[in-house]
Amino acid sequence: MSIDDKIPSGLMKEKLKHLDYYIKGRNEIIYDFAKHFAQRLPHKVSPMEYVIAFDVSIEDSKKGRDSGNKRKIYGSQVKLSQDIYTLLDMYIPCFAEITCPPDFAKRVKEIVDY
Numbered sequence: 001m002s003i004d005d006k007i008p009s010g011l012m013k014e015k016l017k018h019l020d021y022y023i024k025g026r027n028e029i030i031y032d033f034a035k036h037f038a039q040r041l042p043h044k045v046s047p048m049e050y051v052i053a054f055d056v057s058i059e060d061s062k063k064g065r066d067s068g069n070k071r072k073i074y075g076s077q078v079k080l081s082q083d084i085y086t087l088l089d090m091y092i093p094c095f096a097e098i099t100c101p102p103d104f105a106k107r108v109k110e111i112v113d114y
Contacts, residue, residue, distance in 0.1 A: 001047070001103040001104060001106075001107055002107070003046060003047045003048045003107050003110070003111055004046045004047075004048060005046055005047075006044040006045060006046045006049070007044065007045065007046075007101070007104060008043065008044055009041040009042065009043060009044065009045040010043075011099075012038070012041060012045070012050075012099040012100055013038040013039075013041055014038075015098060015099040016034040016035065016037055016038035016041075016095070016099055017034070017035055017038050019031050019034040019035075019095075019098070019099075022098045022099075023094070023098065027076075028076045029076045029077045029080070029084065029088070030088070030091065032075030032076045032077045033057065033058075033061060033075070033077040033088060033091075034095065035075070036057050036060065036061065036066075036073060036075065036077065037053065037054060037057040037095070039066075040053040040054075040056055040057050040060075040068070041053050047104055047107035047108045047110075047111060048111060050096065050100070050104075050108055051092065051108060051111045051112060054089075054092050054095070055089075058085050058088060058089060060073055061073060061075075061077045061078055061079075061080070061085070061088075062079065062080075062082075062085060063079075064078045064079045092108065092112050093105075093108065093109045093112065096108035096109065097109075
């Protein structure tokens with residue numbers, strides 16, 4: 001799989017929406033962010049688009065608005081300190097490992113270099 005090969009994102013989205021089932025005992029910020037991130041993924045997604053959607057979701061959360069539809073975002077992940085978003089950014093390999101097929105997750109990790 002290359003970084004531009006696309007696969008359906010339906011299962012990824014479902015896993016992100018229910019991340020608390022796959023990762024126990026994390027702060028609510030992680031789970032709220034995952035739900036927003038799930039909404040940002042297109043129906044078919046490449047590893048590169050996954051990374052871009054993750055980054056856009058972080059920027060949206062910082063501003064408190066969805067950059068796609070301009071609606072206000074609600075949740076514990078909104079308008080926090082930059083330090084929290086820096087930590088949240090480190091979760092992308094974990095999210096990919098849990099929500100994506102192994103080959104796809106491997107490519108995501110290569111893109112972010114973790």
